[in-house]
Amino acid sequence: MASASERREELKAVFHEASSCVRCPQLAAGRTTVVFGSGNADADLMFVGEAPGANEDKQGVPFVGQAGKLLDTLLGEIGLTRGDVFVCNVLKCRPPGNRDPLPQEIDNCQDYLFRQLELIEPKVVCTLGNFATKLLRGDPTGITRLHGRVEERLIGPRRVRLYPIYHPAAALYTPAMAEILRADFRRLPELLALPVLDQPEPIVEPEVVPDPEPVIDEPDLVYDEQLGLF
Template sequence: MSGNRPLNDAEARAALDWYRAVGVDFAVGEEPVDRFAASVAPSRARPAAAPPSASPVSGSAPAQAAAPVALSLTSDPSETTALAAAAPTLEALRAAMDAYEGCTLKKRATQLVFADGNPEAEIMLVGEGPGEQEDLQGKPFVGRAGQLLDRMLASIGLDRTKVYIANMVPWRPPGNRDPSPEEMALCTPFLLRQIELVAPKFLVTLGNVPTKSLFQTQNGITRMRGQWRDLTINSHATRALATLHPAYLLRTPASKALAWRDMLSLKQAIEGGS
């Protein structure tokens, strides 16, 4: 195929699908740039850079420093802490999150993925962040991992009318990558307030990201799974269980036996009332 001929419709769609799969889903400029053409254009001679230690000549105007590169942390986490604390209900919290513009994840996402299930439930599950299907439908755990989660819950007599499900970040990270520390810092106050308002008796963390954050540990999920901890989330005290993320179980089916043990542990805690 010639490198310069225009793509046909099928090739263009395939290229867009590939870009989306690897997380290239946000334009950085108003006009497209042909990087291939630029790479073969004659390069212009560049002036030699001044030595870093060179000082300005006496009497001359000082050189202006280059503008710093913007970080993904575009807002102060204290802002989301204040917004979350001011929300008296889940409805008000959702409205505050929907109006918040300080996290760059929102600019790349289709919509806010707030929660699913019963806000009156005694059991709350917390995942990592929305995937592609969750981003499109606006609900957590609706893709293949969500279907497996539904089967896991059904195995111990639960369904989405008996649990409440949310994520550490409410907007999809591009390419389904892990949320960055900056994104976690901005979004965690919203999740903590969500837990406080739901006030679950039992909290289940699904996977590495929510377990490390809510359990305040550096240990990975393979070491933490199956463990119960007494946690205080803002003003709410709850018992928390760490287990494997359904997406991990899809990749490593042999680990389903471990998740089954965790589900039995949750069932025993529910039936025992503590």
């Protein structure tokens, strides 16, 4: 089992790999930075949003601006800071004009999210808003029905308590929604106090047995009468 510092180093390697990723040509051409995610590499709580916006793209950090400030405030109210949690998005690059991510782009980027989950080892994953919730649950049920309901889910390599909540940006201008978000946040300490869920057995890659050296048939030696040699 890898130590926290080994997992942190591996996460940094994934970050470096993602920072020059061009799997989605349109996104790679239009972005300023890859917004990999930030926070504690050994966090028990991970937030997953949709994709970077304009400010995030410029600064390379997820959830900056007003929505980020609200996230910080809500974290502070339950005694946490950004340094205690890890915050990222499903998609690591900003779609042009903030359009919805395309299925192919989600597919391309999924491996980064799965590796983040595998290396950070969170106990609780909060999906922020409709998009991330639908995607990580693999189900079209919307956030209005699901927010504040915890369920156990296998996401990629990691079994976690999935806890969908409203996106802070949606709560910015709707006080009623902000109160629901606040109430859902208040349950987080109780969820974080629960034991870690049993994890699936790691997939052991079969040992690669090298092909045996090909046996090259030596050509029969032919007596060369002229030279007198075999």
